[in-house]
Amino acid sequence: MYKVVSMVVGSLVWFGCSVVMFAQGSVMDGVFTSAQASQGQRTFEAVCASCHDTSEFSGGRFQFTWVGQTTAALYETIATLMPEGDPGSLSSEEYAAVVAYLLRLNDYPPGLAPLPADEMVLQTVQIVANEQ
Amino acid sequence: MVVLFLVSSAHAQTQGTENGEWRYIGGDVWHTRYSPLDQVTADNFEDLEIGWVWRGDNYGSTTLGVSRSTPIYVDGLLYTVAGERRTVIAIDPATGETVWTYREPHTTRVNRGMRNGYGKGVAYAEVDGRGVIYVITPAFFLHALDAKTGRPLEDWGQSIQLPDFPETGVVDLLPDLISDWGPWQSWDGVYDADFGIPRELGHITSSSPPIVVNGVVVVGNSAEQGYNQTRVENVPGDIMGYDARTGEHLWKFHVIPRPGEFGHDTWETDAWEWTGDVSSWAPISADPERGLVFVPTNPPTIDFYGGFRPGDGLFGTSVIALDVQTGERAWHFQTVHHDIWNFDNPTAPVVMNVTVDGRPREIVVQTTKQGWAFTFDRETGEPIWPIEERTVPQSEVPGEQLSPTQPFPTKPAAFEMQGLTEDDLIDFTRELRTEALQIVESYRLGPIFNPPIQRGHSSGLRSFVSCPSGASNIFGPTSADPETGILYVSTLRGCRSENIVPGAAIDAPEDIKTTGRTIADFAVLNRGDFRGPQGLPIFKPPYSRIVAIDMNTGEHLWETPNGDTPDRIQNHPALEQVAIANTGRTSHPITMVTKTLVITAEGTGGTPRLHAVDKQSGERVGTVSLPASGQYGMMGYQHDNQQYIVVQVAGRNMPGSLAALRLPKGN
Numbered sequence: 001m002y003k004v005v006s007m008v009v010g011s012l013v014w015f016g017c018s019v020v021m022f023a024q025g026s027v028m029d030g031v032f033t034s035a036q037a038s039q040g041q042r043t044f045e046a047v048c049a050s051c052h053d054t055s056e057f058s059g060g061r062f063q064f065t066w067v068g069q070t071t072a073a074l075y076e077t078i079a080t081l082m083p084e085g086d087p088g089s090l091s092s093e094e095y096a097a098v099v100a101y102l103l104r105l106n107d108y109p110p111g112l113a114p115l116p117a118d119e120m121v122l123q124t125v126q127i128v129a130n131e132q
Numbered sequence: 133m134v135v136l137f138l139v140s141s142a143h144a145q146t147q148g149t150e151n152g153e154w155r156y157i158g159g160d161v162w163h164t165r166y167s168p169l170d171q172v173t174a175d176n177f178e179d180l181e182i183g184w185v186w187r188g189d190n191y192g193s194t195t196l197g198v199s200r201s202t203p204i205y206v207d208g209l210l211y212t213v214a215g216e217r218r219t220v221i222a223i224d225p226a227t228g229e230t231v232w233t234y235r236e237p238h239t240t241r242v243n244r245g246m247r248n249g250y251g252k253g254v255a256y257a258e259v260d261g262r263g264v265i266y267v268i269t270p271a272f273f274l275h276a277l278d279a280k281t282g283r284p285l286e287d288w289g290q291s292i293q294l295p296d297f298p299e300t301g302v303v304d305l306l307p308d309l310i311s312d313w314g315p316w317q318s319w320d321g322v323y324d325a326d327f328g329i330p331r332e333l334g335h336i337t338s339s340s341p342p343i344v345v346n347g348v349v350v351v352g353n354s355a356e357q358g359y360n361q362t363r364v365e366n367v368p369g370d371i372m373g374y375d376a377r378t379g380e381h382l383w384k385f386h387v388i389p390r391p392g393e394f395g396h397d398t399w400e401t402d403a404w405e406w407t408g409d410v411s412s413w414a415p416i417s418a419d420p421e422r423g424l425v426f427v428p429t430n431p432p433t434i435d436f437y438g439g440f441r442p443g444d445g446l447f448g449t450s451v452i453a454l455d456v457q458t459g460e461r462a463w464h465f466q467t468v469h470h471d472i473w474n475f476d477n478p479t480a481p482v483v484m485n486v487t488v489d490g491r492p493r494e495i496v497v498q499t500t501k502q503g504w505a506f507t508f509d510r511e512t513g514e515p516i517w518p519i520e521e522r523t524v525p526q527s528e529v530p531g532e533q534l535s536p537t538q539p540f541p542t543k544p545a546a547f548e549m550q551g552l553t554e555d556d557l558i559d560f561t562r563e564l565r566t567e568a569l570q571i572v573e574s575y576r577l578g579p580i581f582n583p584p585i586q587r588g589h590s591s592g593l594r595s596f597v598s599c600p601s602g603a604s605n606i607f608g609p610t611s612a613d614p615e616t617g618i619l620y621v622s623t624l625r626g627c628r629s630e631n632i633v634p635g636a637a638i639d640a641p642e643d644i645k646t647t648g649r650t651i652a653d654f655a656v657l658n659r660g661d662f663r664g665p666q667g668l669p670i671f672k673p674p675y676s677r678i679v680a681i682d683m684n685t686g687e688h689l690w691e692t693p694n695g696d697t698p699d700r701i702q703n704h705p706a707l708e709q710v711a712i713a714n715t716g717r718t719s720h721p722i723t724m725v726t727k728t729l730v731i732t733a734e735g736t737g738g739t740p741r742l743h744a745v746d747k748q749s750g751e752r753v754g755t756v757s758l759p760a761s762g763q764y765g766m767m768g769y770q771h772d773n774q775q776y777i778v779v780q781v782a783g784r785n786m787p788g789s790l791a792a793l794r795l796p797k798g799n
Contacts, residue, residue, distance in 0.1 A: 046197035046787075050736075053246055055360055055645060056658065060638035065631075065658050080667050085719030085737025088667060088700055 026126040027071065030111020032100035037110060040101030043094050047083055058105050067129050071115065072122035075099050092117035106130060147420060152770025157202040157253040157341060158609070159724070159767065162483035163417035165611035167768040170727040171775035172795065177729065177744040177754030180793040183776065184228030185759055188788040191215025191235075192248075198736070199780055199788025200339070200606070201253045202765030207263050207279065210769070210778070211254050214788065217242065218251040218269050222282060225771040228792060232282035236269045237296035241328035244644055245270040246356045250339035252415060252606075252765070257344035259285075259377045266349055266376075268338040272328070274303040274351060276379060289379030294325055301379075305351060308381045309336065309370060314405050316367075334366035334408050335647045342374075343425065345418040345456045348382060349374040350425050352412035356647070358435030358474060359630060359656040362639040363648025366408030366433045371452075373459050383459030387412075387429060387447050394461065395446030403441040409433045410448045414606060415480040417496070419510055424462055426496050426510070427452040428477030435474035436584050436630050437654040439531030444469040451481055451498045451506065453513060463513025467498065467506055469535035472527075472584065473598055474628070475501045478605045486617040486684045488516060497683065499610045499621050502580060503548030503603035504541045505681060517543035517686055527583040528590075529632065531653055538581050543686035547679040548603035548623045549671060551579035556599075556671050558664055560710050567665035572597070575629060575662060586632040586654055595660050599627035599671075607764060608676075608720025608735060613747060618689060619681045620730055622720045625671060629660030666706050673715035678723060678732060680750060690750035694721035695734035695741070724766045724777075729753070733762025733779055742779060742793065756793065760786045 025031065044054075055061070066074055079095040081087050090098075096117040104110065107130055116122070148160030149167050159165045172180065189195050192215035203212035203223070209231060210223040217238075222231040242248065248270040255266040256279065263279030273292070276285040284301020291299050306328055310316040315333050329335060339354040353369045368388040375382055387410040389395040396404065409432050418425045431448045432441050446464070449471040453462040468475045481498045496510040507516040521537040549556060554577075557568040576585055576596040585596050601624075604610060608622025635652035664670030676694040681687070693716030701707070701715060719737030723730055730745040738761045744754035760783030768777045777793045 045194045046784075049194075050196070050198040050249065053357070053360060053645070055640060055643055059640040059643065061640075061657060064633060064637050077661060081661070081663055083736065085717070085735060086698070087718070089737075 024124050024126070026128045027103055027108040028128060030109050031071070031125050032103055032110055032115040033113065034104070034110045036097050036114040037100040037104035040097035040099070043090070043098050044101055047090070048098070051084065054105055057102050062102070062106050063129060066127045069127055070123050071099060071125040071127060072119050074102070074127065075117070075122050076119070107132060154205045154767045154769050155256055156343065157204060157415060157765070158417060158480050161343070161345065161418045161420055162614070163415060163480035164482055164484070164614055164725070165609060165723065165767070166614055166725040168727045169768055169770055169775045171770070172726065172777065173728045174744060174746065174753040176795055178756055179795055180742070180756045180777070181796055182759065183792045183794040185792070186223055186228040186230070186790040187786065188214040191219045192217055195787045196249045197787060198249070198763060198782040200250050200764045201780065202767050203778055203790065204253060204256055205767070205769035205771070206256050208771070209279065211256070211265055212790065213251040213253055213267065216248040216270070218248070218267060220254055220265060220267050220277060220282065223790070225769060225776065228790070234275070234277055234282045236271065236273060236275065237294065239271050239294060240326045242269070242271040244328065244335055245337045246360070246645060247337050247339045247354045247413070250354070252340045255341045255344050255349070257376050264376070266342050266344060268305070268342055268351060270337050272305045272337055272353070274305055274342065274349065274374065274379070276301050287378070292325065303374065303379050303381070305372065306336070308372060308384070310367060312384070313367065315365070329367055331644070331647050332365070332649050333647070335645070336367050336369060336411075339413050340415045343416045343418055344376050345420050345425055346423055347376050348456045349376050350416055350456060352416055352427065354413035355409045355411045356645060358409065358431060358433065359659060361434045362635045362646065362651055362655040364403070364433055364440045364650050364652050365406045365648035368408040369411030369429070371412060371427055371454065371459065373456065385452070385454055385459045385461065388432070389446060398444040398446040399441070400443035401441070407433045407441055413476070414478050417480045417483055418456065419483055422511060423456045424453050424510065425456050426481040426483070427454060428479070428481055428498060430476030431468070431471035431474065434652050434655060436472050436632055436656050437529065437532065437652060438470055438472050439529070439533070439653055442470075442533045444535055449475055449477060451477060451496070451508070453510065465506065465508060465513060467500055467539060469538060470533070472532070472534070473581065478602060479609045482610055482612050482619065483510060484612055484614060484617060484619070484683055488684060495683065497610070497619060499604035501600060501602040501605060503546045503550050503600050503623065505544045505547065505619060505621065506541055507544070507683065507686070515541070517541065524581040525578060525583055529584060529586050529654060532583070534583060544681045545688060547621050547681070547688070548600045549625050550599060551582065552577050552597050552599045552627055552671065558668060558670055558672060560707055560712060564665050564668065564706055568670050571663070571665065571670060584630060584632050587657065595629040595631050595662065597627050597629050597662055600624070601626035601628040605720060608722050609765065611723045611725050613725045616747070617682060617684045618747065619683050620723050620725060621679045621681060622676070622694070622723055623679055624676045624718075624720045625669070625674070627662055627671070629662035631657040631660055633657040666704070668701060668704060668706070669718065673713070675718045676716045676720060676735070678721055678730070678745065678750070692745065692750040692752070694719070694732070695738050698737070722762055722764060722766055724768060726768060731766065731777060733758065733766060736761065736763045738762070740781070740783065742777070759783070759791050760789070
């Protein structure tokens with residue numbers, strides 16, 4: 001019984017998070033997980049760091065470029081253009097993890113559910129100024 | 133036949149690749165990336181097998197996903213660098229076993245570096261009959277190591293008062309660099325060897341190894357990427373010479389000329405006093421018989437905006453010939469005046485002996501990001517073929533003043549698409565072309581040297597477009613055949629569209645990598661978002677090629693696409709009904725030349741294959757597999773009567789590594 005209840009509760013929590021994701025939200029809502037961001041960091045260091053420094057995607061540069069756009073725009077830019085020699089060669093999960101890493105790099109809070117590689121969902125997540 | 137004989141006897145004087153060795157990262161001191169070995173031919177190329185793989189795991193706190201190092205082979209050992217500390221590795225050339233390593237002790241200043249993983253290798257020289265390996269680390273120390281043991285050389289250099297540093301075998305390059313520099317001389321503080329140059333003044337590092345010529349270790353340097361800089365002050369990348377035997381500092385060449393020095397009048401304000409860069413991050417080559425080194429440089433501080441540094445700004449974006457004993461300038465040529473396009477000279481100047489119009493000429497060739505091969509008499513600096521100053525567009529960015537003209541070589545012809553017009557746009561289908569036309573409506577197109585426009589420009593356009601972005605570039609170093617006078621250029625088609633914004637909007641004062649005091653009026657927000665329709669390149673193919681240029685005539689001999697059309701293009705939904713010719717990959721090929729073949733790999737965006745190409749026709753004559761895609765550099769040597777080809781490889785499950793190929797024994 002306990003097991004059934006916990007499964008139901010777990011499903012409701014997961015479903016609840018998904019429901020939150022489909023409503024209009026922002027990157028302040030905890031739209032990625034720490035584990036996902038850490039995976040994205042590993043991908044960044046293995047693939048991106050050979051040409052890029054994190055300073056290009058943090059601080060004023062990140063805010064100036066991305067505040068006012070959605071995570072879909074961020075995801076699509078990276079997934080379409082990068083890595084430069086072979087754009088689009090990473091998996092959609094890897095691209096989502098890199099986006100999660102960039103969000104964490106800019107001190108946006110992690111949450112309970114990973115950022116999905118789903119354009120419709122990503123379009124509902126606004127990148128807002130980090131006011132923490 | 134007579135011509136070949138004359139050229140061959142001149143080639144016999146080249147140092148570095150005799151006896152099956154590869155003593156410089158560019159093979160020989162001329163940086164031709166040529167080896168006279170001939171065991172591997174078109175007939176047996178496909179018999180090549182992987183002899184061993186050396187992996188670059190575990191050198192540094194993170195594993196580098198790529199390595200830019202070309203190993204050297206000398207006196208029975210292979211030497212390379214790996215990881216963010218540029219650890220020196222000696223490797224058994226027959227088995228790939230690590231023989232010794234040298235890791236520089238940790239300093240704070242290594243954490244400030246922006247090029248730590250960009251190490252291109254080491255240098256070698258003989259001192260009192262003993263082999264010595266020289267390396268410049270990201271923290272900007274010069275180390276001299278016994279080539280057999282890896283131990284710091286005795287009675288060499290100075291004692292560094294930092295924890296764990298050896299008592300000998302090392303020089304701190306920073307004090308020598310800044311000792312005569314105004315901003316440091318008037319700085320109220322003591323030198324902190326652990327931290328390095330105060331952040332307010334600047335930062336310097338290194339990526340290429342030094343080159344040792346006629347007993348002198350010539351030290352170049354590197355700096356933060358100009359598109360990441362937001363402040364105008366930095367230390368100049370002066371070139372320095374050290375005694376190979378003792379580590380004594382011998383000379384310095386001011387890359388930003390001081391009052392009374394040649395070229396000082398190309399700085400129209402006092403920016404010469406406090407701005408910097410003009411680094412030689414690409415490898416240096418040399419003519420030991422003449423005692424000259426050829427130094428390629430990059431622009432002054434902040435690529436893409438130079439309003440604070442009006443004037444042509446010698447010796448930014450130049451090739452400089454220096455006397456290796458004195459450091460004095462023999463000649464120079466500025467390939468871009470007041471460079472704000474990041475047109476750094478990106479690969480070593482290549483030294484060759486050719487015959488032009490019936491006359492033997494001793495030349496040096498600088499291939500560039502703009503897509504030209506600037507060719508000079510290496511004694512006098514006189515262009516072999518005319519280079520014309522031509523009028524170019526002027527900037528509309530507030531405060532910017534560009535040179536009214538730029539140098540255009542008349543020969544050889546440009547090897548890459550320059551500028552972008554509607555005629556250059558993708559036309560696989562009418563729909564794709566229509567999309568491309570819609571995309572370019574938001575950008576300022578233009579010819580080569582199209583100037584940036586800032587965000588919020590009155591035109592309302594997103595940005596400028598400048599093509600090429602980096603036709604010749606360090607990702608695919610130029611190679612050459614000294615026996616035939618053919619130059620092999622790796623070139624990538626591309627455009628840049630950096631977004632320029634007020635520096636104050638993006639300056640990061642707390643970032644340890646931010647240096648200088650004064651925020652620039654404009655700096656680079658990001659590298660732009662100019663892209664083609666549906667993920668395809670916006671311009672027509674071929675996207676990357678090897679171009680063979682006969683430097684006896686300046687004429688293009690042949691060109692071949694790099695690899696084959698990428699799957700994502702071949703199988704693109706928009707091209708379902710369309711047959712397209714080989715587009716080549718979207719990354720630079722890497723090459724080396726042997727007596728028998730041009731050998732090439734496809735670069736960072738390529739498949740894991742090694743190809744053999746006919747030197748005279750460009751036809752692909754063989755292909756073998758690699759463990760991962762080949763990139764940045766390859767080299768060759770002979771060990772125990774076997775010819776080896778060693779390729780820098782990296783891939784999704786493989787860090788920057790080395791793959792060594794050889795024929796099966798008995799072949």
